[in-house]
Amino acid sequence: MTTFPVAMSGLNDVVVAEDNQGLRKFWQQAMQAPILTSEEEFRLARRYRDHGDLEAAHQLVHSYLRLVLKTAREYLNYRLNLADLVQEGTVGLMHAVKKFDPERGNRLSTYAIWWIRAAIHDFILRSWRMVRIATTQLKRQLFFKLRQAKTSLAPLNREEAEELAIKFSTDADTILDVDQRMAMADTSLNQPVLEDAAEMIDFIADERPDQENALVSCQEQELRSAMVRRGLEMLTERERTIVFQRILTDKPETLENLAQKFAISRERVRQIETRAMEKLRSYFLAEPESADLIAVG
Numbered sequence: 001m002t003t004f005p006v007a008m009s010g011l012n013d014v015v016v017a018e019d020n021q022g023l024r025k026f027w028q029q030a031m032q033a034p035i036l037t038s039e040e041e042f043r044l045a046r047r048y049r050d051h052g053d054l055e056a057a058h059q060l061v062h063s064y065l066r067l068v069l070k071t072a073r074e075y076l077n078y079r080l081n082l083a084d085l086v087q088e089g090t091v092g093l094m095h096a097v098k099k100f101d102p103e104r105g106n107r108l109s110t111y112a113i114w115w116i117r118a119a120i121h122d123f124i125l126r127s128w129r130m131v132r133i134a135t136t137q138l139k140r141q142l143f144f145k146l147r148q149a150k151t152s153l154a155p156l157n158r159e160e161a162e163e164l165a166i167k168f169s170t171d172a173d174t175i176l177d178v179d180q181r182m183a184m185a186d187t188s189l190n191q192p193v194l195e196d197a198a199e200m201i202d203f204i205a206d207e208r209p210d211q212e213n214a215l216v217s218c219q220e221q222e223l224r225s226a227m228v229r230r231g232l233e234m235l236t237e238r239e240r241t242i243v244f245q246r247i248l249t250d251k252p253e254t255l256e257n258l259a260q261k262f263a264i265s266r267e268r269v270r271q272i273e274t275r276a277m278e279k280l281r282s283y284f285l286a287e288p289e290s291a292d293l294i295a296v297g
Contacts, residue, residue, distance in 0.1 A: 026086060030065035038107060045102035060097045061090075064112055068093050071116050078124050085120055092119030142168060142178045155179060227287060231280045238262065239276035246273055 036044070041063070047056035072085035096112035146164070156164070156179045161172040168175070232240050245253040255266040262269070 026065070026083075027069065029062065030069055033062040033065055036060075036063045041108055042102045045097075045100055045108065048097070049100075049102065057097050060100075060108060061093055064093055064109060065090070067109055067112065068116055071113065072120065075120055075124060078127075080124065080127055084123065084127075088119045088123040089116045092116040095119070142170070142175065146175070146178060227284065231283045234279060234283060235276050239272055239279070242269060242273050243276045243280070247277075 036059070041060065044053075044056040044060050047053040048060065068086055068089040072082060072089045075085055076082060092115040093112050096108065096115035099115075100108055100111055102108075156176060158172060158176070161175040161179070164175050165172045232243070235243065242258060245258060255269045258269045259266045
């Protein structure tokens with residue numbers, strides 16, 4: 001089901017139809033909408049901005065449906081349905097009408113084209129799997145600019161990429177990477193690949209840890225934690241505090257700070273730390289379960 005919103009939210013004036021039939025109806029509405037003069041456009045925009053007049057907004061949107069259709073057709077080479085491009089562009093037009101300020105002296109078309117293109121660009125990137133195509137802001141921009149700059153659909157060579165890199169203030173490798181990604185079509189993971197109807201997704205390894213390994217890892221971690229707790233209980237309170245604040249915390253304390261805290265010298269703190277670590281090491285080595293425990297110190 002393809003839905004073409006042709007007015008602001010709240011008017012409940014929506015064209016709902018199936019694919020080509022819906023697009024034909026939308027085209028007819030666009031062609032029948034009157035072209036507004038600058039004075040009419042200014043008056044309607046003021047009515048909507050100052051009084052929330054939805055009928056005025058309705059007329060503004062309808063008067064620029066031609067612009068949406070014209071702009072959407074420019075993106076047909078992205079192998080996307082024209083009806084979807086038109087729908088996204090119409091959403092952009094509606095946002096433009098909401099934010100348009102007639103007092104600035106510009107026509108709505110000058111302002112709306114940016115919103116229409118932005119909505120269509122966002123839709124194309126989502127449809128082309130942004131994770132694969134646009135990993136950075138620069139690559140998202142190049143995704144659209146390269147299609148306009150290339151003279152053919154053939155892949156770029158190094159020399160052509162270097163020329164475009166100068167034009168777009170980037171490097172040839174980035175140009176070649178985006179060009180290569182643009183040439184890669186999306187493939188369904190449910191596409192059959194063998195005669196026995198196996199699908200591509202069946203050949204993708206599940207990298208998640210299985211329950212058995214997860215349980216073993218959890219048990220090993222509990223064992224280590226219990227041994228560390230028992231080892232710390234063998235230390236004096238001062239040794240335990242120094243080991244914890246020097247070794248077992250994300251932000252270790254300095255010898256100087258601990259020396260001030262215990263009113264002893266820095267060298268004395270270091271000696272206590274060394275002695276405490278030797279006690280812990282001896283304890284762990286004496287425990288039968290400590291074979292896989294990482295040595296302390």
